[in-house]
Amino acid sequence: MSPPAVAVSVDLVLLTLRSGQLCVLLTRRVGTDVWTLPGGFVDGDEDLDTAAARQLAARAGVTATGHLEQLRTYGGPHHGPWISGVSVAYLALLPDLPDLLATEPEPAGRACWCPVDALTSPPERVLAPDHLRIVADGVERARAKLEYTPLAAAFCEDEFTLADLRRVYEAAWGVALDPPNFRRKVLSTPGFVVPLGRRTSPPGGGRPAELYSRGPATALHPPLLRRSV
Amino acid sequence: MSPPAVAVSVDLVLLTLRSGQLCVLLTRRVGTDVWTLPGGFVDGDEDLDTAAARQLAARAGVTATGHLEQLRTYGGPHHGPWISGVSVAYLALLPDLPDLLATEPEPAGRACWCPVDALTSPPERVLAPDHLRIVADGVERARAKLEYTPLAAAFCEDEFTLADLRRVYEAAWGVALDPPNFRRKVLSTPGFVVPLGRRTSPPGGGRPAELYSRGPATALHPPLLRRSV
DNA sequence: TCAAAAGTGTTAGTCATACACCCATGC
DNA sequence: GCATGGGTGTATGACTAACACTTTTGA
Numbered sequence: 001m002s003p004p005a006v007a008v009s010v011d012l013v014l015l016t017l018r019s020g021q022l023c024v025l026l027t028r029r030v031g032t033d034v035w036t037l038p039g040g041f042v043d044g045d046e047d048l049d050t051a052a053a054r055q056l057a058a059r060a061g062v063t064a065t066g067h068l069e070q071l072r073t074y075g076g077p078h079h080g081p082w083i084s085g086v087s088v089a090y091l092a093l094l095p096d097l098p099d100l101l102a103t104e105p106e107p108a109g110r111a112c113w114c115p116v117d118a119l120t121s122p123p124e125r126v127l128a129p130d131h132l133r134i135v136a137d138g139v140e141r142a143r144a145k146l147e148y149t150p151l152a153a154a155f156c157e158d159e160f161t162l163a164d165l166r167r168v169y170e171a172a173w174g175v176a177l178d179p180p181n182f183r184r185k186v187l188s189t190p191g192f193v194v195p196l197g198r199r200t201s202p203p204g205g206g207r208p209a210e211l212y213s214r215g216p217a218t219a220l221h222p223p224l225l226r227r228s229v
Numbered sequence: 230m231s232p233p234a235v236a237v238s239v240d241l242v243l244l245t246l247r248s249g250q251l252c253v254l255l256t257r258r259v260g261t262d263v264w265t266l267p268g269g270f271v272d273g274d275e276d277l278d279t280a281a282a283r284q285l286a287a288r289a290g291v292t293a294t295g296h297l298e299q300l301r302t303y304g305g306p307h308h309g310p311w312i313s314g315v316s317v318a319y320l321a322l323l324p325d326l327p328d329l330l331a332t333e334p335e336p337a338g339r340a341c342w343c344p345v346d347a348l349t350s351p352p353e354r355v356l357a358p359d360h361l362r363i364v365a366d367g368v369e370r371a372r373a374k375l376e377y378t379p380l381a382a383a384f385c386e387d388e389f390t391l392a393d394l395r396r397v398y399e400a401a402w403g404v405a406l407d408p409p410n411f412r413r414k415v416l417s418t419p420g421f422v423v424p425l426g427r428r429t430s431p432p433g434g435g436r437p438a439e440l441y442s443r444g445p446a447t448a449l450h451p452p453l454l455r456r457s458v
Numbered sequence: 459t460c461a462a463a464a465g466t467g468t469t470a471g472t473c474a475t476a477c478a479c480c481c482a483t484g485c
Numbered sequence: 486g487c488a489t490g491g492g493t494g495t496a497t498g499a500c501t502a503a504c505a506c507t508t509t510t511g512a
Contacts, residue, residue, distance in 0.1 A: 005237075006234055072299060204490085208490095436510055437509070
């Protein structure tokens with residue numbers, strides 16, 4: 001007997017930082033008020049990772065910058081009306097893309113960056129419940145990975161200051177970090193960031209900050225624990 | 230147009246500790262010398278998690294004890310001959326099951342616990358390359374999760390001593406841990422283990438050790454870092 | 459009585475935290 | 486000058502690592 005075949009789709013949890021808030025990209029289904037994650041079906045001849053990268057390029061116009069990883073697979077008859085068959089969720093961390101809504105193919109008003117805090121307690125924007133679960137998993141994964149990987153830099157531009165990096169942690173964790181200690185911690189972690197030898201002036205005055213780019217490390221030793229900076 | 234449909238299977242990375250070695254359950258394909266992970270197709274009307282639990286019960290005769298979580302999903306045309314369509318891998322951590330080979334439905338010689346070190350450098354047992362990748366991902370996930378979750382206890386029986394727990398870490402990480410410091414670390418982590426008030430004698434003499442059971446914690450604060458016990 | 463394993467005590471070194479202070483720029 | 490933010494110094498406290506030592510069993 002031949003095995004049962006089901007449709008496989010890829011859904012993206014696209015996270016970025018806008019105005020100090022962690023935001024996720026949502027799209028509105030045609031003719032409804034229901035917001036969902038961007039995504040689409042996997043082509044028959046492409047890899048899952050390839051399908052996710054294709055969706056990311058189509059939705060955000062991004063290929064090189066940022067980070068993309070598989071999050072989790074959801075599926076089965078109990079996962080709600082918006083997941084049919086099996087859904088492979090991917091998590092992407094991107095720097096702020098101010099011109100995103102202009103470059104994507106969706107008409108205006110059909111996609112938006114929504115602060116993740118606005119999805120819960122009480123929700124200011126209604127998301128399909130199965131997709132809400134996926135967003136929660138993605139946010140939790142991102143928050144956890146900030147601790148022991150250098151992924152915070154994926155939220156920054158290619159060149160960034162340590163204050164930029166610190167603001168990523170502060171926005172994602174909702175805590176205030178001590179700038180001097182944060183600086184020491186990051187610089188003492190091999191391969192986290194590499195200094196560029198140039199400086200940039202902060203808006204509104206203040207001493208120019210050194211510029212850094214992402215380092216070669218894939219894990220942080222020691223980790224930057226949430227309660228220890 | 231209707232979306233392309235593919236077959237979805239669930240594959241299990243079943244880890245346990247045997248004689249102080251981290252081992253994975255492998256099955257041999259009929260009429261070949263190729264070893265693969267146990268698994269099977271997902272039924273049309275069942276959840277992915279349900280399908281994984283069903284496979285686990287069928288393969289190891291286990292339902293209550295141990296830990297089962299989704300690992301990752303593999304798929305696409307470039308993932309080798311042994312994955313057709315999409316494969317959702319699950320990771321299970323189990324206590325040593327001495328009677329496993331007797332209770333499973335496979336005939337003798339068709340399934341075995343294989344030390345994970347015997348799969349690499351140089352391999353003593355040949356595993357399908359795509360499945361080797363899945364095993365590596367599962368082992369890495371397990372090793373990492375020992376640091377910041379109480380999952381080490383999933384490798385132990387329902388009642389265990391701190392020495393049992395310590396041997397899990399030592400086997401998984403390949404390091405020797407200082408028993409006094411390990412004891413202090415575990416007992417000072419709230420919810421990791423709960424004392425039962427009873428004791429058991431170690432084989433071959435020695436002071437009886439206190440018995441513990443798994444605690445309610447789902448994460449370790451602070452984590453039990455690999456280089457810090 | 460000896461070996462083995464559990465458990466306690468202790469100390470030196472390391473690291474995190476908090477905060478005082480200095481530097482460099484815009485206004 | 487003064488506000489603002491970047492960056493350095495430093496002392497206190499907490500925690501880790503290493504190991505000496507005691508306890509309790511089997512042989």
